[in-house]
Amino acid sequence: MGIFDFLRKGPQNTASLAKNRLTILIQEERDRSGRGAPDYLPLLRRELLEVIRKFVNVDANAVDVKTHKDGDHDVLELSIALPDKATGGA
Amino acid sequence: MTENIVVTSGKGGVGKTTTSASIAVGLAKRGKKVAVIDFDVGLRNLDLIMGCERRVVYDFVNVIHNECALKQALIKDKRFENLYVLAASQTRDKDALTQDGVQRVLEELAAEEFDFVICDSPAGIEKGAFLAMYFADRAIVVVNPEVSSVRDSDRILGLLSSKTKRAEAGNGKVQEHLLLTRYNPARVATGDMMSIGDVEEILGIKVVGVIPESEGVLAASNSGVPVILDDTSNAGQAYEDAVARILGDEREMRFTEAPKKGFFQRVFGG
């Protein structure tokens, strides 16, 4: 870079701007399309629901299964919403 | 075993056809039996880049509609006897390609013991691009260090892992190769262009090669000689390296650093 560069340079380092914008956008687009999620998730969700229903009478949409990244690890996250008063199974 | 390789990108004008021609020639140079197919129905161009535009009699759509035999439509390259080009049709009928038709052509090529079939995809994510990737064993995703190209290639990577025959059958995914083209190390050095590492990090995949922005590419397309055959050009040598890596060799990256500037250039710019 020459000493006269400041005369013709616009805003500095637009590449890092591009990188930051893309990192955010692509993460959002991947999440929205459910991409990167293992394809066994829907089946896993259905079977978990069946098992849980043997013990607790939960809603059909009470089980939520997703994956996300935590640093270098992939984390499988299960959340199961119990009814207000957990009742015994059938 | 015939391997189908799709060259794809989402965005247009990033270098798919340039890449398809050079990869096909590079593989043929190594003795592989190769066919390269132009899937860009309505916008035939691969024939020009390969330098065989005067010899197109029948095209891909003629074969699919049984208007000729595959053998009649395959144009034998003048430089390599084990290299064949299948031109795109100039028809404006977007539905000229059918999934069954494409499958039949690929099966016939497999029966003829081709080692590689290179499918040069049209831009976009419509039918032509879908059919070019559907039967792929591997994909070369061509990307430029530029925001819209990187975003589109992420979409394409998503489609490769869901909308291909391999993905649907669940028998091993399409092997993905990211090829970064039109790279300008000098602009990367000044912070005006995303670097190799930036693109790899955003997309979460390593590059298989980096093709510099090069004047040799225009000269090559002017003369109908794929740039990989110009061993004086940086782009040609970088394609040569990429072919070697695709075949499993290890090669150092070249032409990815800006040339060191002399004292006067450093002081006065340039």
Ligand SMILES: Nc1ncnc2c1ncn2[C@@H]1O[C@H](COP(=O)(O)OP(=O)(O)O)[C@@H](O)[C@H]1O
């Ligand atoms: N490495 C490169 N250096 C300079 N120009 C290039 C390079 N790669 C491609 N081009 C040019 O970019 C334009 C688009 O290339 P092309 O291969 O036709 O892209 P696509 O098939 O993706 O539309 C052409 O004019 C081509 O000569």
Ligand SMILES: [Mg+2]
């Ligand atoms: Mg093209």
